[in-house]
Amino acid sequence: MLTDFLTADHGDCDELFAKAENAAADGDRAVAQAAYAGFEAAMERHLSIEETVLFPEFEARSGMVGGPTAVMRMEHGQIRAMMAQLRQALEDRELDDFLGLSETLHILIQQHNMKEEQMLYPLCDSTLADRAQILLERMQAY
Ligand SMILES: [Fe+2]
Numbered sequence: 001m002l003t004d005f006l007t008a009d010h011g012d013c014d015e016l017f018a019k020a021e022n023a024a025a026d027g028d029r030a031v032a033q034a035a036y037a038g039f040e041a042a043m044e045r046h047l048s049i050e051e052t053v054l055f056p057e058f059e060a061r062s063g064m065v066g067g068p069t070a071v072m073r074m075e076h077g078q079i080r081a082m083m084a085q086l087r088q089a090l091e092d093r094e095l096d097d098f099l100g101l102s103e104t105l106h107i108l109i110q111q112h113n114m115k116e117e118q119m120l121y122p123l124c125d126s127t128l129a130d131r132a133q134i135l136l137e138r139m140q141a142y
Pocket of ligand 1: 047050072076112116
């Protein structure tokens with residue numbers, strides 16, 4: 001249930017990122033910048049939902065504080081740092097730099113999302129089954 005919502009949200013973020021990449025590949029900086037801003041906002045919302053709603057609930061319930069959520073939080077930091085570099089490349093009108101960096105970010109996000117979708121989210125679904133509805137509502141309203 002939590003897995004479904006968060007996995008769909010990963011897909012929405014991926015789509016926005018692909019839009020920005022396609023526009024940059026076409027040399028359309030203005031469209032790329034607008035699409036990229038949409039991607040970054042959606043991604044920031046997603047990361048924040050996990051960090052402020054999902055992870056604290058999972059950590060409190062499971063007692064696992066230095067475990068998978070700690071790794072995910074660290075990777076969120078890497079994703080944010082890369083997103084800032086990509087934003088800068090667009091601001092500097094360096095579309096080739098943007099496209100090079102975007103490949104790296106793409107891989108980073110895919111590997112990160114796979115760990116969440118295959119490991120952490122199912123674990124959250126089983127650990128937080130009795131809280132799933134209320135958590136889902138908090139995440140949707142975020
Ligand atoms: Fe994450």
